[in-house]
Amino acid sequence: MKNRGARTRSTLGLAAFLLVLVATLGAQAEPPSSKLPGRKPDSKEPWGAFLGKAAHEVIGLEYRVQQPTNRVxxxxxxxxxxxEGQLGDPERLPEFVRLLRPDITDTVALVLFELKPDNEESRVEGREQAGRYLAALNEAVEPDKKLVGGTGFEGSLFLEFENGGALWQLSWRTPEPGVTLYRWSYRRKQPGASWKERAAQKAEELPREEIEQRGELAEQAIRAAYEGGERPKGFQGQVYLPVDCR
Known part of the structure; x- marks a missing residue:
């Protein structure tokens, strides 16, 4: 009877905990307002939000590259x-959290990552979200398949739009378990300098005019580099993936 009471209290506690999750994250269960690749020309979605989605897509691709045999x-x-990860019984998940979507979940390594822009407010938000996702999952999985926040996931890639021209960087780091922070940055034109020389320059905030002019092209070029496809029309530069930057 004592064990049954403890389980009941645990279940009620989780339900209350997850109600907070739904209240704060419920909107995230909705489909994204636009689909990658490419921001639609008539989209009203802010360019900053588009680049955030592009970062999520690219970092997800890179994790799969680094863990080719895992179920990601x-x-x-x-x-x-x-x-599908064969972790346990999905019916154990409360109905109101089943559609919530962590950014990266590896069911072989049993780790989870939540991706956020690299600032303190987003870091706190990512920590809370990762913790809530893990709490929900770990109530549904088998005892030997409990998940934890992932660690050690970091990387950087560069886009050179023309020789000595604009150089974009997407970098990410995991400063605490389960929270991966990303940042887009920019290096000014320096004709005649190699991309590595310009990568050593001081990073600057990505100018708005650069985002508007090249944002869609950047995402498509990175995707083509990962998937071995053709470069998008109008892209005359190079993509340097994390394997090139090590």
Whole structure:
């Protein structure tokens, strides 16, 4: 009877905990307002939000490259992760959290990452979200398949739009378990200098005019580099993936 009472209190506690999650994150269960690759020309979505989605997509691709034999879920519902990752019984998940979608979940390494812009406010938000996702998942999985926040995931890639021209960087780091922070940055034109020489320059905030002019092209060029596809029309530069930057 004592054990049953403890389980009941645990279940009620989790339900209350997850109600807070739904109140704060419920909107994230909705489909994104636009799909990658490419921001639609008539989209009213802010360019900053578009680049955030592009960063999520690219970092997810890179994690899969680094863990080629693992089962990796990117932006996938909790119920699908539990079921297809063969972690346990998705019916154990409360109905109101089954559609919530962690950014990266590795069901072989049993780790989870939440991606956020690299600032303190977003870091706190990422920590809270990762903790809540883990609490929900770990109530549904088998005892030997509990997940934790991932660590040690970091990287950087560069886009050179023309020889000696604009140089963009996407970098990410995981300063605490389960929270991966990303940042877009910019190096000014320096004709005749190599991309590595310009990468050593002081990083600057990505200018708005650069984002508007090259944002869609940047995402498409990176995707083509990962997937071995053709460069997008109008892209005359190079993409240097994390393997090139080590």
């Amino acid at each position: 879920f990117v932006d996938t519902s909790l119920s699908t992760i539990v079921k």
